[in-house]
Amino acid sequence: MDPRSVAHALSQIADFIELKNENRFKSAAYRNAARAILSVQTDDLAPFVASGELAELKGIGPATLSTIRELVESGESRYLEQLRAETPEGLLEMLGVPGLGTAKIQKIHEGLGVSTLAELEAAASDGRLAKLPRFGAGTAAKIVKGIAYLRQNSAYMLYPRALAESEHMLAAVVAHPAVERAMLAGSLRRRNEIVRDIDVVASCSEAPEGVAASFASAPGVRDAEMRGEGAATVHFVDGSVLDLHCVTPERYAMAEWRATGSESHVSDVAAHAAARGMHLDGDELRDSEGTRVAVGDERALYRALGLTYIEPELREGRGEVAAAAAGALPTLIQAADIRGVLHCHSDFSDGKATIAEMAEAARVLGWTYIGISDHSQSAFYAGGLKPEAVIAQHAEIDLLNSRDLGIRILKGVEADILADGQIDYDQLLLDRFDYVIASVHSRFSMDRETMTARVLRALDDPHVTILGHPTGRLLLSREAYAIDMEAVIAKAAAKGVAIEINADPHRLDLDWRHCQLAKSLGCSFEIGPDAHSTRGLQNMEFGVGIARKGWLEARDVLNTLSAEEIVERLRMRRKG
Known part of the structure; x- marks a missing residue:
């Protein structure tokens, strides 16, 4: 059995354990084992089981190893079959409904006999769910909305x-003896915040159709659709999808460009080519006389069309072709431009690491400053800091800064924007911080007018230096709250408040689609990892990707300033 099939079974076991409300450490062990097994590069785990190598793999313990051995040797797991017999498999699908945890699912199942998503939707719609204790009409309505949201987004990740899925898929494609080279394409290469299929383009020394067909019967494949001319859509048992584009070497560059997309970008480039008397169709570019133009790579394609090179992140059909024709594309920000971070949490609130540990991790990453911005007191659910805790934290930061750690620690706070638009903490306490990130963490269901007024009022507070995760969205689980982002952006620009691009991959908020407007109005930006652990600092790469999609340059982003420059910028905001 292959790693993907084994990992899928282990993940199902973890889901069933959670549904049964058993030991959470047990479910975590199976999830860790699923992640670990995917790191093994093979189509057949049997030799690894027989040799004992899997027992040495970090993340695999005695219990999970026993399950893996049984799966590999027999193709089945008695434990998984037992769990399936005890718990309807349809309940697993309910775990994907936003706001519906294991406890609620069990109550619904036991109280109404609901075992599938369709039955849940019916019970929520016809009033039965609202009659259950501790549910009510409001909860039922949210569940109906959540089911619709799940169906709309279930194919995305x-x-x-x-990115993790793509590493395994790309490695498998590259390992094929007839594949000379291969690369990722599609929405993943464009660094979209959510991705449906993994696109891979492969240059083949043999017939592309045969190479593509060989993946249809690969281990871990549920089914595959051959689409002709070396194209195949491969569905794996765990729900992931590979869109494979196999081509001959001379067509590789054009296939890479076309598969990267987007459709709007490809259409705009084709229109630009036509306006120059050229023809772009399929994997070919022809000049005005119908002669095929040799294209060795993407840069050569754009050059042949009189365009400067367009980075993959910008290829969304949002004016990038016209800008490339005019030589007006931005010099996009890069990860190397980042000199420090501001949105970080410590164990003073809901973080996992101490301030010293966070600072050292940031220093190792090459940054010269880190801001600690724990939650304010109203965020009691996240260990929000009472005033006396703020004083203690600042004393600790002063002590750490006196030790010359090789990195400067700034005093920040992620202060709640209260329902009336006021900022959590009184003005005297707010004066103590180097900067204030103002964020909405409650009352998400306000109507558009009320929510907009709430945020606009918060921006009037002179202490506010950054507007945190401006739309409140949680990708694939919670929609953005209703708010007039154009009004908020205009107010932030007028007040000199930076807008955050929250780099937590569950947020990636500000949406990149708003960045161009904000930049045109003169807004500055802050890319915040929203790190709750040292590992969370690595979120910055995702935030930089969104900034690049939003046409941002290094000069647009506060984090590219030195420690001295950013402190001065923050002081200027207070004085202004």
Whole structure:
């Protein structure tokens, strides 16, 4: 059995354990084992089981190893079959409904006999669910909305998961003896925040159709659709999808460009080519006389069309072709431009690491400053800091800064924007911080007018330096709250408040589609990892990707300033 099939079974076991409300450490062990097994590069785990190598793999313990051995040797797991017999498999699908946890699912199942998503939708719609204790009409309505949201987004995954999936898929394609080279394409290459299929383009020394067909029967494949001319859509048992584009070497560059997309970008480039008397169709570019133009790589394609090179992140059909024709594309920000971070949490609130540990991790990453911005007191659910805790935290930061750690620690706070638009904490306490990130963490269901007024009022507070995760969205689980973003952006620009691009991959908020407007109005930006652990600092790469999609340059982003420059910029905001 292959790693993907085994990992899928282990993940199902973890889901069933959670539904049964058993030991959460047990479910975590199976999830860790699923992740670990995917790191093994093979189509057959049997030799690894027989040799004992899997027992040495980090993340695999005695219990999970026993399950893996049984799966590999027999193709089945008695434990998984037992769990399936005890718990309807339809309940697993309910776990994907936003706001519906295992406890609620069990109450619904036991109280109404609901075992499938369709039955849940019917019970929520016809009033039965609202009659259950501790549910009510409001909860039922949210569940109906959540089911619709799940169906709309169930085929998508967050960017980091897609990136991890793509590594395994790309490695499998590259390992094929007839594949000379291969690369990722599609929405993943464009660094979209959510991804549906993993696109891979492969240059083949043999007939592309045969290479593509060989993946249809690969281990871990549920089914596959051959689409002719070396194209195949491969569905794996765990729900992931590979869109494979196999081509001859001379067509590789054009296939890479076309598969990267987007459709709007490809259409705009084709229109630009036509306006120059050229013809772009399929994987070919022809000049005005119908002669095929040799294209060795993407840069050569754009050059042949009189365009400067367009980075993959910009290929969304939002004016990039016209800008390339005019030589007006931005010099996009890069990860190397980042000199420090501001949105970080410590164990003073809901973070996992101490301030010293966060600072050292940031220093190792090459940054010269880190801001600690724990939650304010109203965020009691996240260990929000009472005033006396703020004083204690600032004393600790002063002590750490006196030790010359090789990195400067700034005093920040992620302060709640209260329902009336006031900022959590009184003005005297707010004066103590180097900067204030103002964020909405409650009352998401306000109507558009009320929510907009709430945020606009918060921006009037002179202490506010950054507007945190401006739309409140949680990708694939919670929609953005209703708000007039154009009004908010205009107010932030007028007040000199930076807008955050929250780099947590579940947020990636501000949406990149708003960045161009904000930049045109003179807004500055802050890319915040929203790190709750040292590992969370690595979120910055996702935030930089969104900034690039939003046409941002290094000069647009506060984090590219030195420690001295950013402190001065923050002071200027207070004085202004």
